[in-house]
Each structure stands twice: as C-alpha cells, then as structure tokens.
Amino acid sequence: MKIIIVGNGKTGYHLAGQLSMDNHDVTVVDKFPAQLRSSQNNQDVITYTGDARNADVLREAGVNTADLLIAVTSSDETNLLCCMIARELGAAHTIARVRDPQLLSGLSEIWRSVGLSLSVNPESAAATEIAHQLVLPAAVKVDFFAKGRVEMVDYTVPADSPLCGIRLPQLTQKLKMQILVCAAVRGDEVLIPDGTFTIQGGDRLGIAGSPTQIAKFFRLIDPTRKKAKTVIIIGGSTISYYLARLLEDNDMRVCIVEKDKARAEYLADALPHADVTRGDGSDEEMLREEGLDGGDALVALTNVDQENIVISMSAQARGIPKVITKIDHTQLSGIIFKANIQNVITPHLITAAHVLRYVRALESSLGSNVEALSAIMDGRAEALEFKVNDAFPGLGVPLRILKPRRGYLIACIIRGRQTIFPRGEDSIQAGDSVIVVTTHVGLNNLSEIME
Amino acid sequence: MNFSLIFRMVGWVLVALAGLLLLPLICALCYGESVLPYLYTILLSGVLGGLALLFIRPRKKALYAREGYLTVALSWIIVSLIGCLPFLFSGAIPRFADAFFETVSGFTTTGSTILTDIESLPRGILFWRSFTHWIGGMGVIVFIMAILPSAGSGSVHIMKAEVPGTSFGKMAPKLKVTAKWLYYIYIALTLIMVIFLLGGGMSLFDSLVHAFGTAGTGGFSVYNTSIGHYNNLYFEIVITVFMLLFGINFNVFFLLLIRDFKSVLKSDEMWTYLGIVATVSLVIAFNITSLYQNFAEALRYSSFQVASIITTTGYSTADFCNWPVFSQTILVLLTFCGACGGSTGGGIKVTRFLLMAKKLKRDLHQMIHPRSVKAIRLNGKQVEESTISDLTAYLVAYIFIASIGFLLISLDKGDFATSFTAMATCLNNVGPGLGAVGPTGNFSFFADGTKYVLSALMLFGRLEIFPLLLSLSPVLYRGR
Numbered sequence: 003m004k005i006i007i008v009g010n011g012k013t014g015y016h017l018a019g020q021l022s023m024d025n026h027d028v029t030v031v032d033k034f035p036a037q038l039r040s041s042q043n044n045q046d047v048i049t050y051t052g053d054a055r056n057a058d059v060l061r062e063a064g065v066n067t068a069d070l071l072i073a074v075t076s077s078d079e080t081n082l083l084c085c086m087i088a089r090e091l092g093a094a095h096t097i098a099r100v101r102d103p104q105l106l107s108g109l110s111e112i113w114r115s116v117g118l119s120l121s122v123n124p125e126s127a128a129a130t131e132i133a134h135q136l137v138l139p140a141a142v143k144v145d146f147f148a149k150g151r152v153e154m155v156d157y158t159v160p161a162d163s164p165l166c167g168i169r170l171p172q173l174t175q176k177l178k179m180q181i182l183v184c185a186a187v188r189g190d191e192v193l194i195p196d197g198t199f200t201i202q203g204g205d206r207l208g209i210a211g212s213p214t215q216i217a218k219f220f221r222l223i224d225p226t227r228k229k230a231k232t233v234i235i236i237g238g239s240t241i242s243y244y245l246a247r248l249l250e251d252n253d254m255r256v257c258i259v260e261k262d263k264a265r266a267e268y269l270a271d272a273l274p275h276a277d278v279t280r281g282d283g284s285d286e287e288m289l290r291e292e293g294l295d296g297g298d299a300l301v302a303l304t305n306v307d308q309e310n311i312v313i314s315m316s317a318q319a320r321g322i323p324k325v326i327t328k329i330d331h332t333q334l335s336g337i338i339f340k341a342n343i344q345n346v347i348t349p350h351l352i353t354a355a356h357v358l359r360y361v362r363a364l365e366s367s368l369g370s371n372v373e374a375l376s377a378i379m380d381g382r383a384e385a386l387e388f389k390v391n392d393a394f395p396g397l398g399v400p401l402r403i404l405k406p407r408r409g410y411l412i413a414c415i416i417r418g419r420q421t422i423f424p425r426g427e428d429s430i431q432a433g434d435s436v437i438v439v440t441t442h443v444g445l446n447n448l449s450e451i452m453e
Numbered sequence: 454m455n456f457s458l459i460f461r462m463v464g465w466v467l468v469a470l471a472g473l474l475l476l477p478l479i480c481a482l483c484y485g486e487s488v489l490p491y492l493y494t495i496l497l498s499g500v501l502g503g504l505a506l507l508f509i510r511p512r513k514k515a516l517y518a519r520e521g522y523l524t525v526a527l528s529w530i531i532v533s534l535i536g537c538l539p540f541l542f543s544g545a546i547p548r549f550a551d552a553f554f555e556t557v558s559g560f561t562t563t564g565s566t567i568l569t570d571i572e573s574l575p576r577g578i579l580f581w582r583s584f585t586h587w588i589g590g591m592g593v594i595v596f597i598m599a600i601l602p603s604a605g606s607g608s609v610h611i612m613k614a615e616v617p618g619t620s621f622g623k624m625a626p627k628l629k630v631t632a633k634w635l636y637y638i639y640i641a642l643t644l645i646m647v648i649f650l651l652g653g654g655m656s657l658f659d660s661l662v663h664a665f666g667t668a669g670t671g672g673f674s675v676y677n678t679s680i681g682h683y684n685n686l687y688f689e690i691v692i693t694v695f696m697l698l699f700g701i702n703f704n705v706f707f708l709l710l711i712r713d714f715k716s717v718l719k720s721d722e723m724w725t726y727l728g729i730v731a732t733v734s735l736v737i738a739f740n741i742t743s744l745y746q747n748f749a750e751a752l753r754y755s756s757f758q759v760a761s762i763i764t765t766t767g768y769s770t771a772d773f774c775n776w777p778v779f780s781q782t783i784l785v786l787l788t789f790c791g792a793c794g795g796s797t798g799g800g801i802k803v804t805r806f807l808l809m810a811k812k813l814k815r816d817l818h819q820m821i822h823p824r825s826v827k828a829i830r831l832n833g834k835q836v837e838e839s840t841i842s843d844l845t846a847y848l849v850a851y852i853f854i855a856s857i858g859f860l861l862i863s864l865d866k867g868d869f870a871t872s873f874t875a876m877a878t879c880l881n882n883v884g885p886g887l888g889a890v891g892p893t894g895n896f897s898f899f900a901d902g903t904k905y906v907l908s909a910l911m912l913f914g915r916l917e918i919f920p921l922l923l924s925l926s927p928v929l930y931r932g933r
Contacts, residue, residue, distance in 0.1 A: 004626075027626040035837050043518070046609065048626040051834075 003027070003365060004068045006093070008054040008084050009075030010037045012330070013099065013124070013350040015045075017072060020358055022046045024444045029063045054084045057091060066092040070119075070364065072357055074099045082118070089117035095364060097357055101125060101240070122356045128349040129244030132326055135345060136230050136299055137252060145376040147210075147387050147437050148416045154184070154210045154385055156378060158344060161203030165223060170199045181211035181219055182423045184413040184439040185383045192382040192441050194411045208378050208385070208439065210413050212421055230254060230298035230324060236283030236313050237304035238262070238269045241328065241349065245301065246276045257294055259283040284313050299324035307331050314343050335380075351381070362386070365446060372446065373435065383441045385413065388448040390434045395449055402426030406438075410451040413437045454930060457511040459524045462611070464505025465597050466528045470535055471499035473588055474581075477539065480658075481577030490542035491577065498535045519929050521610025525594060526924035529912055532593055533557045536585055545578045550901040557908040559585030561915035562797060564672025564767035564884030565875075567897040567904070571677050576658065579675050583662035589915065590669025590699075590797035591639045592616065599632035614920045617794060617802065624707045638706045639797075643668040646695045653687045667695045670798045672767030672884040679892065681770040686753065689770055693760045697730060700764035700792030719833040722793050726763075726803045733787065734759045737780045744776065755780075762787045765799040767884020769892035781887060788877045788886075799882030799914050801851065805844055807831065812841055850918045855880055858910045865903040875899075879910040 003026045007014050010032040018041055022028045028047040031054045032038050038049040052059030054073070065071065071088040073081035078100045085096035097120045100106055106113065106121055113121070134144040145154040159165055168176060170183055185208035186195050193199075201207070211219065233249055235242045238260030246256045250273075257277040260266040270278040281288045283304065289295045300317040302310035307329050314327040326345040329338060338346055355377050362372040374387040390397075396404045401424050406412060415422040416435040422428055430436060430448075438451060445451065471494075478491035537556035540546040546555055551567045558565045559582055568574070574582075588596070592615045598608060608628055624631045643664050650660035659675065666673050676682035680692060701723055708716045717723075737755035738748060745751045754771040761768045762784050773784060791800015811829045819825055829836045859876040867875060867889055874886025875896070885892045896907065913921050923929045 022626070027630075029626055043609065046626070046628050048623045 003070060003361070004064065005029070005361070006031060006060070006063050006065060006068045006071045006088070008032075008071065008073045008081070010041055010049075011074065011076060011350075012332075013074045013353050014072075015041060016332075016350060016354045017074070017357055018047050019045050020354065020443075021361065024361075026361075029068075031059060031063050055080055055087070057087055060084070060088060060091060068093045070095045070097065070361065072097045074353070078102050078105050082113070085118050086116050095119040097122065097360060099124060099353060120357075120360050122353050124349045124353040125240040126244045127352045127356055128241050128328070128347055129248055131352055132241070132245050132301055132347055133248040133252070135326060136233060136249065136254070136301075136324065145378065145385060147374060147376075147385070148421070148435050151212060151416060151421055152210055152414055152437060153213050153216050154208055154376065154378065154413075155216055156206065157209055158206045159201055159203055163201075163203060163223065165201045166203050168201050169197070170195055170201070171197050173201075177219065177222060179211070179215050179218055179222075180421075180423055181209055181215055182413055183207050184210050184385070184411050185379055185441070187379050187382070192379050194383075194409055194439060194441055206379065208383070210385075210423075210437070210439075232257065232297040232299075234259070234294050234297040234300045234317075234322075236300065236302050237310075237328075238265050238278070239303050239305060242301075242303050243269065243272065245303070246273050250275050257297070259289070259292075259294060284309055284316070286316055295320055297322060299326070301326045301328075303328045307334055311338065311341060311343060315341055318342070351377075355381075362446075378439070383439060384443060384445070385437060385439045386445055388436045388438065390430055390432055390436055390448060392432050394430065394432070396430060396452060397432055398429050400427050400429050404429070404452060406451045409441045410445075411439045412451075413439045454523070455511060455513055455515060455520050457509050458514070458516060459520055459527065460505055461509045461511055462524045462594075462597075463528055463531060464502045464509065465601065466532060466593050467498045467502025467535065468506065469502075469593060469597055469600070470532055471495045471502060473584070474498065474539070476584060477577045477581035480580040481575070484576040486575045486577050487543070488577075490539040491581075493542055494535060494538040497538070516608065516610060518610050519923075521608075521614045522920040522923045523929060524611050525614040525916060526920045528593060529560065529916060533560055533908075533912070536560060539578065539581050543575060543578055545574050548901075550904045551897070554896065554904040554908050555582065556585060557911050558879075558884075559583075559671065559673060560589035561882050561911040562586050562589050562669040562671040562765070562799065563879060563882040563911045563914075564666065565879060565890070565907070565911075566673065566895050567899075569895060569897055571675060580658070580662060583665040583671070583673050583675070586669035586671025586673060587643070587665040588669075590671065591635060595632050595635055598628060599636050601629070614916070617796070617799070617915075617917050622704050622795065624704060634707055635703055638703055638710075639668065642695070642698060642706075646691070649691045649695075650688065653685070653691065655683075655688060663692065664695075666768065667692055667766060668699055668797065670696065670699050670764045670766045670792065670796070670882070672761070674768060679769045680757075684770075689753065689757050692768060693757050696760045696764045696766045696768070697727070699766075700726065700760075700796050700798045702793040702795035704795055716832075721832050722804045722807060725807055726793050729787075729790065729803070730756075730759055730763055733763075733783055737776075737783060740780045741776050758784065759787065762883060763790060763798075763800075764792045764796075765881055765883045767878075769885060772892050774887055774891040774893070785874060785877060785887065788874075788881050788883050791881055801848075801881070804831070805847070808836065808841060808844055809848070812844075847918065850922060851880075854910070854913050854918060854922070858906060858913075861906045862899075862903055865900055866898070875907065876910060879907045880914040882911060882914045 005021055005026050006029045007018050008031045010030050018028050018030050022045050030038060030041050030047050031050045031052060033053050035051045041047055042049050050063045054060055065088050071093045073084040075081055081098040085098045088096050096118055098118055100121045100123060183195055186193055187206040232255045235258045238258050242258055246258060249256050258269055259279045259281055260269060261282055263280060266278050266280040279292050300322050302313040304310055310327050314325045317325045326347055327343050328347045332348060359375050362375045372386050373389050376385045378385050412424055414437050415424050415430060436448060474491055474495045478488050481488050533556050537552040540552040540555060546552040554567050594611050594615045598612060612628060624634050646664045646667060647660045662675050705717055705720055705723055734756040738752040741755060742748050742751045757770045758773055773781060789801055791802045792798025794802045794804040815827045815829060855876060858880060859873060862876050863872045871888035871890055875890045878884060878886040890896055
C-alpha cells in the first residue's frame with residue numbers, strides 16, 4: 003500500500019520503520035528537515051520537508067494516489083486538518099492521533115462524515131493497557147483475540163517456579179488445563195517453542211488460552227497473587243486520569259501523587275473517588291508519611307523517564323508486588339533491562355501497534371486476510387488472527403501433514419463457539435478463525451505459513 | 454563493523470559480474486574467437502561469489518554508513534581485479550599493470566587507454582572493454598539493488614556511496630524501485646541511441662560499443678582516432694546529443710516520465726549545465742575559426758569536444774592539442790567542472806559549483822550586512838546548511854587527493870602539461886588530457902607505479918573520494 007505519514011516524531015518514526023519493513027511504500031512528511039534525517043539514513047522511505055497543512059505539500063507527497071494517510075504530529079488540530087485535506091485530495095483512508103478527547107466527543111459523526119477512518123488516543127490506549135495488566139497481576143501484557151475469547155499473556159517464569167523443568171507436552175496434563183505456550187524469550191533469543199522445549203527459570207513465555215483458563219493458570223501457579231486492590235499512581239498526567247477512571251470502574255482504590263498544585267487540584271475535582279496527594283513521588287519519606295509506601299501496585303507515570311525508573315526501582319525494593327513503569331524513550335531499554343524493571347509501558351509503541359493493527363486489517367480487504375495483529379515479546383514476535391476462506395489450500399488436511407514452516411505456530415483454531423488448541427489430528431476448515439504466532443514480521447496470508 | 458554482511462554484498466557483486474561477462478562471451482562466439490578467457494573469468498567470479506553467498510550468513514542485518522562506504526570501496530576494487538582477467542587471459546594486454554589500468558579506466562568511465570593500436574584487438578575484448586563503461590556508469594551496486602529480492606533498509610547507505618552527486622534523491626519510496634527506474638531509464642536511453650546510430654549506417658557492433666561508451670560517459674572507442682574515424686556529421690550530432698543527455702541528472706528523466714514538467718523547468722542545475730555547454734562551445738568556436746574553413750565547421754568541432762569533456766566522456770573528433778592555449782585552458786577547466794550530479798558523468802559536478810557560487814554570494818553579502826539571514830536555494834528548494842558544509846569537506850578532500858596524485862605523477866617522465874592533465878583527466882574520469890596524453894596519445898609510456906597511481910585516482914574520482922578515503926582511514930574501523 004502507499005502510505006503517507008505526517009509528523010516524524012517517535013510514533014511516526016517507529017511506524018515508518020515498521021510499515022516499510024512490511025513492504026509498504028512509505029512517504030514521510032515533516033516540517034523540519036532535521037526530523038527527517040534519521041529516516042533518510044536508516045529507513046527505506048522517501049521524505050518531504052514541508053507543512054502538511056499546505057495542500058501543495060501533500061500533493062507533492064502523492065496524496066492523490068495514497069491508500070492511507072497517518073497524521074501523528076504533536077498537534078491534534080494539525081492531524082485532523084491534514085486528514086480532512088488528504089481526503090479531499092483523494093487519499094482513500096486517514097488516521098489521526100488525537101490526544102484531546104474534547105475534539106472528538108460529540109463530534110464523531112462529523113469526523114466520520116469528513117472521512118476520518120480511525121483516531122488513536124495514545125494516553126487512553128496506554129491507560130487501557132495498564133489497566134489490563136493490573137487486573138491480571140502476574141502477567142506482563144495481555145492481548146485479546148477472537149472478540150476476547152482468547153487471551154494471550156506475557157509471563158516471566160520466576161527461578162523457583164513449579165513450572166521449571168516441565169517439558170511443554172507434559173504441561174497441559176500437569177496443570178489439567180487448556181493453555182498453550184506459543185512464544186518464548188530465553189536470553190536474547192525469541193523462539194517459537196516445539197515439543198522439546200523445557201521451561202526454565204527466567205524464561206519469558208507468551209501463553210494463550212481462554213480468559214477463565216488463563217485466570218485459573220495464574221491462581222494455580224501463584225496463589226499468593228491476587229487482583230490489585232490499592233493502586234498508587236505517581237504523576238498526574240493524562241494517562242493517570244484515564245487510568246484512574248478505568249480502575250475505579252474495576253472497584254480498585256486509586257491514590258494519585260502529583261507535584262503540581264494546580265494539576266493536583268484539577269485531578270481531585272475530576273476524580274472524586276480518587277485519593278489525590280500533592281508531593282514529589284520520588285521522595286520516599288513523603289510516601290511513608292502519607293502512607294503511600296505500600297499498596298498492591300504502583301504505576302510510575304511522571305513525564306520524566308529517569309524519574310519513573312528511580313520510582314519503580316525504589317517501589318520494587320519496598321516489595322510492592324506489581325510495578326508498572328512508563329518509558330517514552332525506547333533507547334533506554336538497556337538500562338531498564340539491567341535495573342530489572344519488568345513491566346514497561348511505552349505509549350508511542352502502543353499507538354503504533356493500534357495503527358499497525360488497522361493497516362493490516364485494511365490490507366486484508368486488499369488481498370490478505372488478517373483480522374487482528376498484536377506485537378508480542380516487545381515487538382519481536384507477532385500474533386495474527388486470520389479468517390479462513392474457501393481459497394485456503396490446506397482445508398481439512400490434518401496439521402501433522404500440513405506442517406507449518408519454522409518460526410510459525412498455529413496457536414489456536416476458533417470454530418463457532420469452540421476454541422481448539424490444535425494437535426496433529428486437527429485440521430483447518432473454511433469459516434474458522436486461526437491464530438498464528440510467528441517470529442517473522444510481515445505475514446499477510448495464512449497460506450504463507452506452509453512449506 | 455558488520456563484515457559478514459559486507460562480504461555477502463561483495464559476493465552478490467561477483468555473481469552479478471559473472472552474469473554480465475556472458476555478453477562479451479556471446480560476442481566472441483559470434484565472431485568465432487576463443488571464449489576461454491571469458492569462461493575462466495566467469496567461473497572464477499561465479500565460484501568466489503557463490504562461496505561467499507553460501508557460507509557467509511550474517512547474523513545481524515544492521516547496516517550503517519561505515520558498512521556502506523566499505524562495501525562500495527571493496528566492490529569496486531574487486532570488480533576491477535576480476536574485470537581485468539579477460540585482457541590477461543586472452544593476451545590482448547599481457548602485463549597486469551596495463552590490464553588493471555585499462556579495466557579501472559573502463560569501470561570508472563574514464564576512457565584513458567594504454568593501448569597503442571586498438572584496432573588490432575579481438576572483437577570480444579573490445580566489446581568487454583566498452584561494456585565495462587556501461588556497467589560502471591550506473592554502478593554495479595545500483596544494479597544489484599535493482600535485482601536483489603530484499604534490499605534492507607540500511608542499503609540506502611550503499612546507494613548513497615555509489616551514486617555521484619551532493620545528495621542522493623529517491624524517485625520512489627522503495628530503494629529497489631528507485632534502482633530499477635534508474636536502470637530502466639539507462640537501458641532505454643542506450644537502446645534509443647543504438648537505434649539512431651544504426652539508422653545512420655553504423656554497424657551493429659560499432660553502434661553498441663559507442664552507445665556503451667556514451668551511456669557510461671566513458672569514451673573508449675574501437676578506433677585509434679576515436680569518433681573522428683568516421684568523419685560523419687550525423688554520427689557526431691547523435692553522439693553529442695546523447696553525451697549531453699547522459700550528463701543530466703537521471704531524476705530529470707524520471708520527472709519527465711511522470712509528466713512533472715514544472716519541476717523539470719525548476720532544475721537550476723540542468724539549465725546551468727546546458728548554459729555552460731552553449732556558451733563555451735560558442736567561445737571556443739570563435740577562438741578556433743581560423744584553424745577551420747568557416748565558423749560552422751569550427752562550431753561542429755568545438756561543440757563535440759565541449760560536450761565530450763564536460764560530460765567526462767572523452768571521445769574526440771579533433772586533436773585539440775593543436776588549438777590555441779585559450780581553448781585548451783577552457784577544456785582543462787571543463788574537465789574539473791564535470792556534468793550534473795545523479796548522472797553517469799564524473800568531475801566535481803555542476804551542482805557543487807552552483808552551490809559554492811551561491812554560498813560565496815551569500816557570504817560576501819553577509820560580510821557587508823553581518824546581521825542578514827539568507828537561505829541558499831537550489832531547484833526552488835532550500836538547501837540544508839549541513840549539505841553545504843559537506844560540500845566544503847568534499848572540495849578540501851578533492852584538492853588534497855589531486856595534489857598528492859599530481860606530485861606522484863610528476864616523478865615520472867611527462868612534462869608539466871602532461872602530468873597535470875593526466876592527473877586531472879583521471880581524477881575527473883574524462884579520458885584524454887593534453888601533451889603526450891592528448892586525444893591522439895595514450896598512457897602506455899608511464900611507468901607501472903604511475904599507472905597504479907592513476908588507477909587509484911580514477912577510483913577516487915568515480916566514487917567521489919569519501920568511500921575510498923574512509924576505507925583507507927582508521928576512523929572507519931575504530932569502534933570508538
């Protein structure tokens with residue numbers, strides 16, 4: 003597809019890289035040439051300097067033949083305006099990043115009528131992601147497939163876990179439940195485990211199963227961990243606001259610590275059920291004094307990555323069971339790994355994942371048939387949901403004969419109301435939904451996974 | 454430094470070279486000459502490349518500027534080493550220093566020769582000699598980018614290092630598509646030229662080799678007196694026009710193809726280049742009128758020579774060593790000027806001079822009005838300051854390489870004009886110089902050492918200095 007990305011910030015850069023690797027023709031437009039330099043050097047994309055609110059600039063970038071325009075500049079208004087102009091000039095689809103809910107609420111009909119295909123709110127998306135993690139305490143990250151009938155969680159095995167030393171084929175018998183380990187990170191390597199894989203302490207596993215089975219799994223392997231009851235949020239950003247709302251809906255107690263007086267007062271007003279404290283969240287003594295040094299979970303959401311890292315490290319040292327850290331700069335991942343910070347949230351990656359999911363789905367209407375896509379294991383593997391149609395060449399062939407290529411795994415088959423974790427005798431039939439886990443990026447068609 | 458990735462790329466280059474060598478083999482077959490020299494070279498190149506591709510599996514795919522520069526430098530040196538084998542195996546050029554010089558001169562599209570009697574060589578060898586121009590003109594790496602199934606995102610560093618000009622402009626979002634378009638345009642223009650030459654009654658073999666020489670802006674001819682051999686006005690006009698066309702930035706042709714005429718009109722570089730050609734041709738014609746029957750005939754010879762030198766092709770129809778010193782000086786200056794960036798021509802390039810002139814104008818203005826802020830614009834767009842500072846670095850490096858080259862050549866027996874123009878003509882990939890290396894002379898009298906120096910200068914010129922200079926400097930290998 004021909005895709006134009008407006009705004010080459012963190013999200014735009016990440017999207018440009020991913021989409022060009024997925025073999026799309028990507029054009030990047032930014033007002034500042036300096037923003038475009040790393041794209042020119044490191045990505046297979048074409049760049050234009052100019053203000054994308056100017057129709058001539060968009061025309062030069064080829065908007066009239068574009069299949070999709072993604073506006074991710076720092077300004078909501080610019081993004082919406084670009085999408086409107088692009089639609090007028092002939093772009094088939096448009097996506098805008100809109101941070102301020104005021105711009106969209108109540109006007110959704112109007113925006114749809116001018117042709118906005120999708121709007122992404124990074125803060126709200128990040129908050130949703132964090133809320134999922136707090137509801138399932140031991141998991142790092144949760145993805146949903148088949149309208150929520152299948153969940154995929156990201157779980158790091160502790161060194162003293164009863165799972166250690168179990169070979170995968172024995173796992174279901176031992177636990178007496180229907181779950182599947184479909185991806186694993188061991189050391190630096192991401193792999194799709196086969197029958198010979200033995201679980202070790204420190205492995206990061208991608209586990210798929212129905213929501214009840216997954217919940218059962220976590221109860222079984224770690225009975226001490228429960229759903230968080232009290233959540234401390236350090237930093238009163240927009241994400242904090244959305245998160246507090248979501249957690250309150252789940253009957254959790256929320257405490258927010260915010261440095262700025264005006265912001266703290268605003269939050270106290272907007273979130274009547276939350277407990278807002280004014281103070282520096284990295285000051286441990288203050289937290290002790292205010293009784294905020296405990297809690298079941300802590301979320302570090304200040305605007306400074308370094309502060310978030312320090313806050314998280316000290317919370318982990320205090321023994322808080324679940325600590326989630328917001329990190330904006332992916333370049334810091336080395337330090338984070340060393341500091342043993344496990345639950346990292348990066349809003350721009352979440353935004354990019356939403357957009358990528360949409361692009362894949364859009365592509366499905368143009369030839370491939372991806373229904374949903376999730377980047378798992380820090381984007382080093384993907385889980386994709388396909389709808390099987392009559393054209394699939396392997397219909398009815400048992401999977402033991404229809405061998406997938408290395409690095410591809412058919413994780414589950416959803417047939418009607420049934421969810422099947424396939425074995426050698428099972429087969430794919432027309433009308434099924436199939437979830438495939440792979441370490442190869444850019445899978446577009448189910449038939450590509452076979453030898 | 455990701456060496457395994459670099460060697461794999463070089464492996465591709467060798468395999469591609471083996472494939473390209475099939476053409477002279479076919480040519481030799483048609484003329485009933487021995488095909489063994491080509492066969493041996495194809496086997497060697499193919500086996501070496503194949504082994505590299507089979508056994509070198511890079512674990513990391515990351516490719517940065519340093520890998521790009523080294524890949525290009527290594528590829529060009531290896532291609533020159535393998536490319537000279539047919540000359541050696543066939544006995545056409547028995548000595549290695551000579552064969553290497555001739556091959557480098559071919560691939561870098563210089564067109565300087567060490568041969569004293571070209572016409573006595575076998576047809577297959579003459580074909581290969583001219584075909585190296587065609588390969589080197591657009592570049593081996595660009596060719597590989599166009600055919601390789603998946604060029605990684607870092608490949609832009611390799612393309613940048615090989616394609617001449619101040620900045621590498623993509624035509625399409627995908628590098629592979631850009632490389633393909635470059636070759637489509639290149640092949641199409643070459644074919645059109647062959648048709649024009651055939652139409653004028655030139656034999657197929659002559660048409661092909663002269664089209665190769667023109668397309669790559671190389672200048673190897675199959676006759677001792679170059680294009681002057683025909684003494685045919687039609688051929689001269691066709692070759693002049695096509696030499697000028699191949700000296701234009703290929704992006705312009707692409708813009709014409711997508712019917713973006715507005716941007717073509719805005720191309721400052723192209724208009725400056727054509728303006729220089731027109732002005733200089735007229736000035737030289739006036740200067741040499743007394744040597745010819747009338748002004749029209751003087752213009753015929755001056756325009757051909759000017760087009761040939763400014764595009765750095767190096768064909769000749771007249772011995773300009775007999776022209777007045779004024780005209781000779783202009784031609785030597787044109788040697789340095791060169792064609793447009795993004796073309797197959799060599800030299801410093803019109804863009805660089807244009808940008809330098811604009812910078813000088815601005816700097817002079819700022820000396821009087823220190824607070825004034827002015828942007829430099831080219832083709833209707835603002836030029837980044839970093840591009841301009843890169844340009845200064847380029848010119849300094851250029852002068853440095855030129856001085857060292859000149860100094861080393863002056864150790865040999867040529868006089869001042871011969872030594873200086875030999876350096877200039879090789880570094881700028883033109884072909885003929887003045888004195889003993891003029892249009893009727895050749896480079897055979899130089900000592901072996903001088904031939905290697907000249908070969909190095911040609912490679913420096915074709916790759917625009919930095920890839921080779923960086924490959925020779927420890928900065929590239931130091932891991933900080």
